[in-house]
Amino acid sequence: MEEKEVKDQSHINWYPGHMAKAHRLIREQLSLADIVIELRDARMPDASANPMLQELSVNKPVLIILNKADLADQKQNEEWKKHFENCLVLNSASDDLTKTVVKEVKRILADKLARAKARGIRKKALRAMVVGIPNVGKSTFINNIVKKKVAKTENRPGVTKNLQWIRINEDVELLDTPGVLWPKLDDQEKAKKLALLGSINDEILDKEELVLFGLRYIIEHYPGLIKERYGVDENSEDLLSEIAKEKKWLGTSNIPDLDKTVNLILKDIRSNKIGRITFEDA
Numbered sequence: 001m002e003e004k005e006v007k008d009q010s011h012i013n014w015y016p017g018h019m020a021k022a023h024r025l026i027r028e029q030l031s032l033a034d035i036v037i038e039l040r041d042a043r044m045p046d047a048s049a050n051p052m053l054q055e056l057s058v059n060k061p062v063l064i065i066l067n068k069a070d071l072a073d074q075k076q077n078e079e080w081k082k083h084f085e086n087c088l089v090l091n092s093a094s095d096d097l098t099k100t101v102v103k104e105v106k107r108i109l110a111d112k113l114a115r116a117k118a119r120g121i122r123k124k125a126l127r128a129m130v131v132g133i134p135n136v137g138k139s140t141f142i143n144n145i146v147k148k149k150v151a152k153t154e155n156r157p158g159v160t161k162n163l164q165w166i167r168i169n170e171d172v173e174l175l176d177t178p179g180v181l182w183p184k185l186d187d188q189e190k191a192k193k194l195a196l197l198g199s200i201n202d203e204i205l206d207k208e209e210l211v212l213f214g215l216r217y218i219i220e221h222y223p224g225l226i227k228e229r230y231g232v233d234e235n236s237e238d239l240l241s242e243i244a245k246e247k248k249w250l251g252t253s254n255i256p257d258l259d260k261t262v263n264l265i266l267k268d269i270r271s272n273k274i275g276r277i278t279f280e281d282a
Contacts, residue, residue, distance in 0.1 A: 022178040027056055027173060030128055034109055035061045036173070037101070039132035039141060041197055042072035042089060044082045044279045047190040048199065052129045052182045061108050063128075065101075067092050067137045079282030090139035101145055102172050125173045127165075134179030135199045142166060142176050147181045193279050198270050208240070211262045214269050215239060217279055229268065240265075260272045 030036075036057040040048040046064055054062075060157030064084045069077050070091045077089045086102065086108050103129055106113070113126075131266070132138050146166055167173045181199070185191040194200050196214050219226055219234045226234050232242040251257050268274050 022180045023052060023056075026053070026129070026131065026180070028059065028084070029177075030056055030129060033060065033129035033175060034112065034126045035063060035128045037063045037065060037128050037130045039065050039067050039092075039136045039138050041136045041199075042066035042077055042080070043081070043197060043277060044190075045191045045282075046280050047193040048133050048136055048197075050133050050180060050182055051130070052178070057129075057131070062086065063104055063108060065087065065090065065102075065141070066090075067141065071272045071276060073276050076278035076280075076282055081280075083282060092137045092144055093100055094144075097141070098147065098168060099102050099146045102168060102235070104211055105172055125167065125171060127175065128178060129174055129175045131155070131177050132179055133194070133199050135197070136179065137178060138176065142174060145174070162174065183265060189233040196266075196269060207262045207266060208258065211265045211269075214279075215265065218269075218274065221281075222275060222277055225277075229274050 036053075037052060038049070038057070056253060064087045064275065066072075066080060066087065066089045068091060069089045081089050082085050086104070088104055090097065090100065094100075109126055130138055130142065135242040153165070165173055165175050179199075181194075191200070192210060192213050195205050195210055215226060222252055223234065226232070226239075230243045231246050232239065236242045240258050240261050241256040244250065244258060247261065247264075249257040249260050269277075
């Protein structure tokens with residue numbers, strides 16, 4: 001692969017104004033919640049953790065949900081689950097989502113419920129604040145758990161902008177919150193993983209550099225997948241050009257169309273066309 005792939009030409013940083021507002025709203029509403037449900041992307045359980053959200057919820061019970069588990073490496077799913085005290089590994093589109101999540105919330109808050117019962121306090125719905133970075137599947141999670149479309153879903157960051165309480169059943173209600181990053185992405189390795197899986201808008205990125213980063217990781221950790229998908233030698237010095245040639249995507253003077261190739265690979269990575277890949281080892 002080309003030498004330029006090892007040189008970082010851009011510094012990824014993205015913190016729109018609506019995210020700063022969302023952080024303030026989350027902080028204001030957190031006192032109303034009994035538990036925080038933090039969604040992360042199972043393909044990058046560490047990079048998709050927002051340290052600001054973790055700081056805000058330090059005094060609250062937290063249920064971590066590694067979402068999109070069907071896109072991640074099954075072995076890594078099992079290993080990552082061991083890292084967290086309270087954790088579910090799932091796909092938010094699964095049929096038994098509501099039962100699974102409500103059961104886990106009630107288990108985590110069992111002591112709180114028992115104390116309330118002992119004091120003769122009338123039972124009320126438990127309140128769970130749902131948080132996470134952009135594009136981890138929060139809106140799909142909310143809609144499926146409530147069994148109706150109450151949150152807008154799109155495969156891009158920054159769709160949900162407001163906070164709303166949503167009743168699941170008589171036992172639990174959720175507070176949906178916007179997906180938020182943190183002001184400065186100092187760890188560029190994590191930033192690239194966030195960008196690679198769509199948590200940062202494409203418009204601010206050098207896509208070619210990003211795709212080369214993704215290809216390097218896949219070739220190192222999942223050898224054979226790139227060859228199987230694109231029919232090229234993974235050790236090629238100019239892998240993007242080789243893929244373009246294999247696809248017969250050639251422009252004037254038979255110059256490989258790298259833009260088209262980069263967009264294809266990025267789409268394939270995000271949609272699981274290459275295979276079940278986790279971009280972080282547990």
